[in-house]
Amino acid sequence: MKIGISCIGMRASDQVAGAVLAEELGYDSVWCGEHIVLPRHTVYPVNPQPYGPQELMDPFVLLSHLAARTSRIRLATGIVMLPLRPPIMAARQILGVDVLSKGRFDLAVGLGWSQDEYDAAGVDMRSRGARLDEQMEFINRLFQPGDIVFDGKYYKVAQTSFEPKPFQKPRPPFLVGGVSEPALKRAAKWDGWYGVVGAAAEFKKMRAKIESYRQALGRQNERFEYVLVFHEGMACKGAPTRSEIEDILAEGAGRVVVTPWGYDYPRALTRIAEYAEEIGIG
DSSP: OOEEEEOTTOOHHHHHHHHHHHHHHTOOEEEEOOOSOOOTTOBOTTSOSBOOOOOOOOHHHHHHHHHHHOSSSEEEESOEEGGGSOHHHHHHHHHHHHHHTTSOEEEEEEOOSOHHHHHHHTOOGGGHHHHHHHHHHHHHHHTSSSOEEEEOSSOEEEEEOOOSOOSSSSOSOEEEEOOSHHHHHHHHTSSEEEEEOSSHHHHHHHHHHHHHHHHHTTOTTSOOEEEEEEOBTTTBSSSOOHHHHHHHHHTTOOEEEEOTTTTOGGGHHHHHHHHHHHHTOO
16 A cells, blocks of 8 residues: 655644654655645634634645655655746756655645645736646656747747756646646646545546546546545545545555544654554555
């Protein structure tokens, strides 16, 4: 079983120790999402209550540090809101983690849901989907051999080199998060889906949709990975049991990502160890 840990809600002081512990215990991966700002009035639509204070770290900075503190475990964003960044800057951050980790990096991207964050970044939220599509094409081009010229609707660059190229060839895996139809269609164009689900039956329906989109694109025989996310309050009741994980894997999932501490953030390190024993990781 490939089981990953999400850093969601984890105290900043625990994140490095949590990744090191997860590697020692046999977890497959560590996933670091992001918020750039959470004003006091911000309400998460899936769990409608205002946010309390959270200790927020830039995922690329954190993962670069974890690359030096670990040697086996995969490192991933889960998710990073790419439209909040200029793609040329994001490409440098992605490249840095991939090279420093010697190819242990996965990029999971998404759009986010908070108007506050787009306002704070000075980005038009209404164009976020179109921006993300263009960004992914732009970054993919930057990572290919040779110089690049890019002339898009939102982003442009004159002929330039972009070195070094990623450690992974042709580039780190691009995974797309989200459960809307546009998100599922976007995922079908790339290397995988990073999705929040509640049970195997729900995943089966999502997978059928994505596979139909992949077939329409002629990509049904290309490598594609389903990474499923379980977090209390996000379409599920908490970390899955071993039996539930086995059901998910039987439906075609490649990896499962959990936060076994739920909203009890101070117990994150304890729960990483307890959960590994509960489901038999390693």
